[in-house]
Amino acid sequence: xxxxxxxxxxxxxxxxxxxxxxxxxxxxxxxxxxxxxxxxxxxxxxxxxxxxxxxxxxxxxxxxxxxxxxxxxxxxxxxxxxxxxxxxxxxxxxxxxxxxxxxxxxxxxxxxxxxxxxxxxxxxxxxxxxxxxxxxxxxxxxxxxxxxxxxxxxxxxxxxxxxxxxxxxxxxxxxxxxxxxxxxxxxxxxxxxxxxxxxxxxxxxxxxxxxxxxxxxxxxxxxxxxxxxxxxxxxxxxxxxxxxxxxxxxxxxxxxxxxxxxxxxxxxxxxxxxxxxxxxxxxxxxxxxxxxxxxxxxxxxxxxxxxxxxxxxxxxxxxxxxxxxxxxxxxxxxxxxxxxxxxxxxxxxxxx
Numbered sequence: 001x002x003x004x005x006x007x008x009x010x011x012x013x014x015x016x017x018x019x020x021x022x023x024x025x026x027x028x029x030x031x032x033x034x035x036x037x038x039x040x041x042x043x044x045x046x047x048x049x050x051x052x053x054x055x056x057x058x059x060x061x062x063x064x065x066x067x068x069x070x071x072x073x074x075x076x077x078x079x080x081x082x083x084x085x086x087x088x089x090x091x092x093x094x095x096x097x098x099x100x101x102x103x104x105x106x107x108x109x110x111x112x113x114x115x116x117x118x119x120x121x122x123x124x125x126x127x128x129x130x131x132x133x134x135x136x137x138x139x140x141x142x143x144x145x146x147x148x149x150x151x152x153x154x155x156x157x158x159x160x161x162x163x164x165x166x167x168x169x170x171x172x173x174x175x176x177x178x179x180x181x182x183x184x185x186x187x188x189x190x191x192x193x194x195x196x197x198x199x200x201x202x203x204x205x206x207x208x209x210x211x212x213x214x215x216x217x218x219x220x221x222x223x224x225x226x227x228x229x230x231x232x233x234x235x236x237x238x239x240x241x242x243x244x245x246x247x248x249x250x251x252x253x254x255x256x257x258x259x260x261x262x263x264x265x266x267x268x269x270x271x272x273x274x275x276x277x278x279x280x281x282x283x284x285x286x287x288x289x290x291x292x293x294x295x296x297x298x299x300x301x302x303x304x305x306x307x308x309x310x311x312x313x314x315x316x317x318x319x320x321x322x323x324x325x326x327x328x329x330x331x332x333x334x335x336x337x338x339x340x341x342x343x344x345x346x347x348x349x350x351x352x
Contacts, residue, residue: 018216018245022209032250035213042210043151047183048176057175061164064193069228070136075129076113077141077156079206079219081106081149082124086244086255086262087343093265094331094345105249106149107260108206108217110156117144117187126260127240127283128221131204133161133194134228141190145182153183153208158223159315160202161192170207181208198225201238201281201317216248218260220285233321234276237268241292241312241334241344242285255343256334262343264331272324273351279321280332284312290339292318294348295330309335327352 018029020038022045029035066072084107087099110128112121121129133139139161145154157169167190171180182188205211206219222238244255258267272278282292293309299320300306310318333345 018212018247020210020212029213029247032247035247038213039150039152039210042153042208042213045153045181045209047181048172048174053175059165061166063191064138064162064164066138067136070134070138070194072140073131073133073137074115074140075131075142076115076117076144077110077129078113078117078144078146079108079110079154080124080146082109083107084109084126084218084260086257086260087266088261089265091265092263092343093347094263099263099266099343101252103251103255105244105251106217108147108150108154108214108219110219110221113144117142126218126220127238128204128219130222130224130238132224132226134226134230135194135196135199136228137194139190139192139194139223141192142187143182143190144187145184147184151184152210152214153181154206154214154219155180155182155188155208155211156190156204157207157211158190158192158202158204160198160200160223160225162195162198163190163192167191168207171209171211194225199227200225201283201319203240203283203285203315203317205315213248216242216245216286220283222281222283224281231277233279235270235272235278235324236281237270237279238281238283239268239292239332239346240283240285241290241339243288243339243342256339258344258346264345264347267343267346269347269349270332271349271351274324274327276324277321278324279319282310282312282318282320284314284316287314288339289313289336290344291335292320292332293335294320294332296326296328297322297330297348324350326350 112129155169206214298308330348
């Protein structure tokens, strides 16, 4: 892995090499050594000095409050490095065979904490905690960068909700505003509004200076916004379709994953019963186009068509929702053949 990736490895990361532009010009990230250089460049960045190059850069913004009848939904989220096993069982349950070769690497995750970062709330997961709100609420997300392993600046950037530039969470070089660069050990509080146009499921992810690699390592999660008073589905599951490229992980192959795991039995096993209102929120989690297919089921798209295999583009969302009426053991998977064969599969179990 310290030499160039061969043709098979190249195709395994989607037929296009990863690219970093932090050093002033595009650099191809074909090897582990290339990725280490990109990490070092990002870790060496200082907080950008404020550069007000345009009138819009001098604008001042307040902090939004809930609309009448709304509330503040408060979260404490920390980004941290963890040792991550892509196949904890060591097996592919669908194909009934072992997942061969090394499987663990240093990943990055968003982890939920109790108020004031007093203690973790549950184990580190991928994706990070799902953030929920109703129209009229604000999400107040206290973010801490606890990345002591890689020492990189990180942020949280949301899709779907409304926010001012201060709460964008995007690194913009000299134009970076306060929420776009959170150094290791620092904290920042983001405030995002749930407006009527926010109803749905959306991703959030790192958008700091090394965001391309950080997202590939696992810094992503879901936001779900509902109409005021809307009922939560009986079964609701976010599923991120993505891969772990070998030059990023240092492993021998490109693992095709759902929620950071590869192959049925390691990926989420979703369980429902007949009569349940079931919703899968499926996200494109890397640079590739995927599809989402559930055996034995179909659902209606936003434009009224019935489908059982829907395209999922990068950083976009498909919600597959139905009233369950078909008991049994079912597969779900990406139907792009190399992704499915590479482990982007899982079980859906329906009790009578």
